[in-house]
Amino acid sequence: MEVGDNVTDLEFEEDLQRQPYNLKYWCHYLEFKHAAPPKVRNLLHERALRCLPGSYKLWFQYLQERMAQVQHRCIDDPAWEAVNNTFERALVFMNKMPRIWVEFCQFLLKQYKITQSRQALDRALKSLPITQHDRIWKIYLRFINQDFIPTETAVRCWKRYLQLEPFQVEDFVDYLKQKQKWVEVINCLVRVLNDPDFVSVKGRTKHELWVELCTLLSKQDQDLMLDNNLRTETIIRSGISKFPAEVGQLWCALADFNIRLGRFEVARDVYEEGITSVTTVKDFTQIYDAYAQFEESLLTAKVHALTEEEKTNPEAALSPTEEEDCDPVFRALIEVCEVVLTREEDIDMRASRIDRMFERRQELLNAVLLRQNPHNVHEWMNRVKLFSGSPEKVIATYTEAIATVDPAKAVGKPSQLWIDFARFYESLAVKQTKEGNLREPATDPLKLARLLFEKAVAVNFRGVDELASVWCEYAELEIRLKNYQAAHRVLKRATAVNFTGPPDWKHDPNEPVQSRLWKSVKLWTFYADLDESVGTPKSTSAIYEKIIDLKVATPNIILNYAKFLQEHKFWEESFRAYEKGIALFHWPQVYDLWMAYLTSFLQRYKGTKLERARDLFEQAVKEVPEDHAKKLYLMYAHMEETHGLTKAAMAIYDRAVKAVKAGQKVVIYRHWIKQASEYFGVTSTRTIYEQAIESLPDKYVPEMCIKYAEVELALGEVDRARALYVHCSQFVNPANPVAAPEFWKTWYSFEVTYGNEETFREMLRVRRSVQATFNTSGFVSGGIMGKKAEDAGKADLGGPSGTSQEGAEPAAKGDEEEEDKKRKRVGQDPDLPEVKFSKPMSLEELAKQSSSGTPSKGSDTALMEASDPNAIDIDIDVDDVAEKALPQALFGGLAQHVKADGEAEA
Numbered sequence: 001m002e003v004g005d006n007v008t009d010l011e012f013e014e015d016l017q018r019q020p021y022n023l024k025y026w027c028h029y030l031e032f033k034h035a036a037p038p039k040v041r042n043l044l045h046e047r048a049l050r051c052l053p054g055s056y057k058l059w060f061q062y063l064q065e066r067m068a069q070v071q072h073r074c075i076d077d078p079a080w081e082a083v084n085n086t087f088e089r090a091l092v093f094m095n096k097m098p099r100i101w102v103e104f105c106q107f108l109l110k111q112y113k114i115t116q117s118r119q120a121l122d123r124a125l126k127s128l129p130i131t132q133h134d135r136i137w138k139i140y141l142r143f144i145n146q147d148f149i150p151t152e153t154a155v156r157c158w159k160r161y162l163q164l165e166p167f168q169v170e171d172f173v174d175y176l177k178q179k180q181k182w183v184e185v186i187n188c189l190v191r192v193l194n195d196p197d198f199v200s201v202k203g204r205t206k207h208e209l210w211v212e213l214c215t216l217l218s219k220q221d222q223d224l225m226l227d228n229n230l231r232t233e234t235i236i237r238s239g240i241s242k243f244p245a246e247v248g249q250l251w252c253a254l255a256d257f258n259i260r261l262g263r264f265e266v267a268r269d270v271y272e273e274g275i276t277s278v279t280t281v282k283d284f285t286q287i288y289d290a291y292a293q294f295e296e297s298l299l300t301a302k303v304h305a306l307t308e309e310e311k312t313n314p315e316a317a318l319s320p321t322e323e324e325d326c327d328p329v330f331r332a333l334i335e336v337c338e339v340v341l342t343r344e345e346d347i348d349m350r351a352s353r354i355d356r357m358f359e360r361r362q363e364l365l366n367a368v369l370l371r372q373n374p375h376n377v378h379e380w381m382n383r384v385k386l387f388s389g390s391p392e393k394v395i396a397t398y399t400e401a402i403a404t405v406d407p408a409k410a411v412g413k414p415s416q417l418w419i420d421f422a423r424f425y426e427s428l429a430v431k432q433t434k435e436g437n438l439r440e441p442a443t444d445p446l447k448l449a450r451l452l453f454e455k456a457v458a459v460n461f462r463g464v465d466e467l468a469s470v471w472c473e474y475a476e477l478e479i480r481l482k483n484y485q486a487a488h489r490v491l492k493r494a495t496a497v498n499f500t501g502p503p504d505w506k507h508d509p510n511e512p513v514q515s516r517l518w519k520s521v522k523l524w525t526f527y528a529d530l531d532e533s534v535g536t537p538k539s540t541s542a543i544y545e546k547i548i549d550l551k552v553a554t555p556n557i558i559l560n561y562a563k564f565l566q567e568h569k570f571w572e573e574s575f576r577a578y579e580k581g582i583a584l585f586h587w588p589q590v591y592d593l594w595m596a597y598l599t600s601f602l603q604r605y606k607g608t609k610l611e612r613a614r615d616l617f618e619q620a621v622k623e624v625p626e627d628h629a630k631k632l633y634l635m636y637a638h639m640e641e642t643h644g645l646t647k648a649a650m651a652i653y654d655r656a657v658k659a660v661k662a663g664q665k666v667v668i669y670r671h672w673i674k675q676a677s678e679y680f681g682v683t684s685t686r687t688i689y690e691q692a693i694e695s696l697p698d699k700y701v702p703e704m705c706i707k708y709a710e711v712e713l714a715l716g717e718v719d720r721a722r723a724l725y726v727h728c729s730q731f732v733n734p735a736n737p738v739a740a741p742e743f744w745k746t747w748y749s750f751e752v753t754y755g756n757e758e759t760f761r762e763m764l765r766v767r768r769s770v771q772a773t774f775n776t777s778g779f780v781s782g783g784i785m786g787k788k789a790e791d792a793g794k795a796d797l798g799g800p801s802g803t804s805q806e807g808a809e810p811a812a813k814g815d816e817e818e819e820d821k822k823r824k825r826v827g828q829d830p831d832l833p834e835v836k837f838s839k840p841m842s843l844e845e846l847a848k849q850s851s852s853g854t855p856s857k858g859s860d861t862a863l864m865e866a867s868d869p870n871a872i873d874i875d876i877d878v879d880d881v882a883e884k885a886l887p888q889a890l891f892g893g894l895a896q897h898v899k900a901d902g903e904a905e906a
């Protein structure tokens with residue numbers, strides 16, 4: 001269909017004749033001709049663009065259609081070139097439109113026209129503002145990264161791009177590595193590492209870039225690097241100096257560089273330098289493993305070459321090493337020394353070198369840990385253990401350790417280094433004595449050990465305890481050598497006080513530790529113990545008094561002082577020592593002192609100084625806390641019972657139950673009741689029992705009530721015993737009688753033995769009432785939920801005849817309603833278990849039972865059987881209970897009347 005073939009076309013043509021520059025008319029015309037052949041639409045677009053050459057909309061639509069028309073044609077078809085020309089004509093007017101440039105460049109890339117594509121991309125960058133260059137560079141990078149693009153062209157384009165985006169240099173490096181342009185890669189990495197403002201867009205650290213650079217340098221030819229002004233070893237060592245913490249790979253790269261050049265001895269020196277300079281175990285392990293692999297590979301190569309040669313020459317192992325087999329440095333060393341090595345000796349030397357390297361592993365690893373922290377005392381002690389077979393190395397290690405470790409920065413106790421060093425010299429002296437070797441005065445190990453201690457006590461340690469440990473070890477050295485007086489002099493020097501007046505316990509961090517040594521309890525205790533062995537009682541007492549005056553004493557020191565005085569029969573002095581100690585301390589530290597003081601006083605004077613003893617006890621219990629009051633009060637009461645007044649002991653028991661804590665009151669009451677019963681009779685315990693029942697916690701009340709009831713029963717007071725059982729019942733849950741498991745059995749036996757039907761019924765009534773009281777707290781939550789769960793369980797089960805759940809549910813509901821009605825009629829709580837009472841006995845049955853002497857099962861036993869199913873089974877058979885016939889006098893003339901009526905009926 002041609003243009004203007006129909007009436008509609010004529011209408012559009014007439015409109016365009018009148019207004020040829022109206023874009024809307026051209027757009028409507030093109031839209032109307034959407035189904036026309038490409039030739040017709042192209043003609044319309046050309047006519048429209050001739051009138052409106054500056055319309056972006058028309059150009060873009062035209063170019064899209066032209067590209068779609070050649071999409072399925074071969075790229076050497078002339079139509080592709082015609083489209084290119086159309087783009088060129090469009091860019092004359094649309095040279096500031098980035099989308100047109102993007103479409104044109106992508107269209108050229110499809111045609112694989114390298115030069116034309118590059119030129120179009122360059123023109124686009126020149127025409128567009130820099131803010132829109134990123135859209136062109138995306139296409140440009142995709143273009144130059146293609147395999148068929150010349151490398152030089154791509155490199156130049158990449159360098160232009162890096163001027164715009166300098167932080168994309170890592171992509172450039174990846175491209176260069178892909179093209180194996182190693183020199184360019186190294187130069188780029190060098191520039192990146194020299195740039196302090198560089199930030200990796202891929203999140204790589206400077207250390208990773210250094211490792212990559214050094215790895216690449218180690219694999220390149222040295223001459224090539226020198227031609228490009230790159231000194232491999234200098235660059236790698238520069239990286240090592242910048243990253244002292246993670247340099248394992250850098251050291252390995254430097255060693256690999258020398259290995260590639262055949263300089264094996266230099267590589268070995270690099271490995272040794274790396275192992276002795278790294279500060280982390282990770283770097284050490286990396287270098288050590290690479291070093292071991294290097295040595296093993298050299299040895300394996302030597303052995304393999306010798307084995308192959310011995311197949312043709314059996315005496316090859318005895319032949320001298322060839323010059324080409326040796327490193328130039330090693331060869332020069334051999335020539336200077338004028339030594340000739342055979343090939344077998346060379347292999348043995350290399351094997352020994354590997355063995356020595358394996359033996360040094362622990363030593364080298366320990367050196368790494370010490371480089372991490374040279375003030376680590378534990379690592380220095382571990383290093384000493386590594387050299388345990390070499391006294392010279394042990395002494396050298398100890399000397400280096402005490403010279404290196406700063407007490408203020410030390411990890412561990414530096415005093416232990418001095419002590420162990422001195423002990424080592426002592427062990428050397430003992431060894432020489434056993435071997436019979438004469439010790440020279442200048443090198444006498446004992447003299448050196450004493451000299452070490454003299455230097456150690458002048459060191460400003462962090463704490464008093466460390467310095468005290470050195471002094472104590474110094475004294476123990478003299479004691480082991482049996483120089484007891486020398487040890488005494490050492491401790492006397494250590495405990496010398498350089499001030500007058502009261503002691504100052506304020507801590508001053510700037511004060512040297514030597515001026516605070518008098519505060520060491522360990523040192524004073526050792527001094528006192530040693531003086532007890534080698535001194536006199538007077539000198540020992542002076543030391544203890546000095547300890548007390550300085551307020552260094554502990555309760556244990558006071559106890560030792562008092563015991564020492566008592567062993568020498570200085571009783572009053574020991575009592576004064578106790579009093580001084582009591583004045584120094586407070587509760588609860590003073591508890592042991594009071595116990596020892598009171599025990600010693602009673603042991604010494606017994607009842608001869610009763611008033612003084614009472615004064616001591618009163619002082620002891622004056623401020624005693626309730627946790628420690630029990631023993632003191634019991635000891636006080638026992639003293640009064642043994643040597644004083646019994647009534648006073650009872651008064652002390654009364655005070656004790658008010659002073660001790662709640663859990664210990666029951667113990668005091670037991671003692672009190674026992675002693676009161678023994679001294680004043682059983683009846684005197686009633687007031688004690690009543691006081692105990694009122695004051696003790698609920699869980700201890702049942703025990704007291706039961707014992708009180710036993711006492712009343714022994715006195716024949718049955719009613720009082722029953723009242724006690726009734727009172728006690730409120731504390732014992734029948735369903736869970738934890739407080740008194742035997743209470744309900746005891747009360748049951750009591751009623752069977754001493755009660756009647758009325759009292760037995762009263763017991764059961766009380767039992768139900770108590771159980772209902774205990775169940776009240778859990779009734780709302782536990783009872784309702786338990787009932788619902790029980791109903792649900794019943795609903796899940798079928799009837800005995802296999803009826804369905806729906807049929808069984810109404811029946812069960814009806815039974816429950818009927819049961820509730822019955823309970824309501826008798827006035828019973830429907831939520832409590834039902835109790836069925838048997839029919840009460842008549843007087844005649846009671847009289848017959850009394851005359852026969854056999855209790856009826858329909859009375860008391862029936863009542864127990866009628867108890868609720870939730871009650872605890874007390875497992876007592878009524879038939880097993882001791883039975884007693886009721887006395888005939890209890891019924892008076894009623895029994896004779898019943899008997900006469902029975903005979904008349906017969």
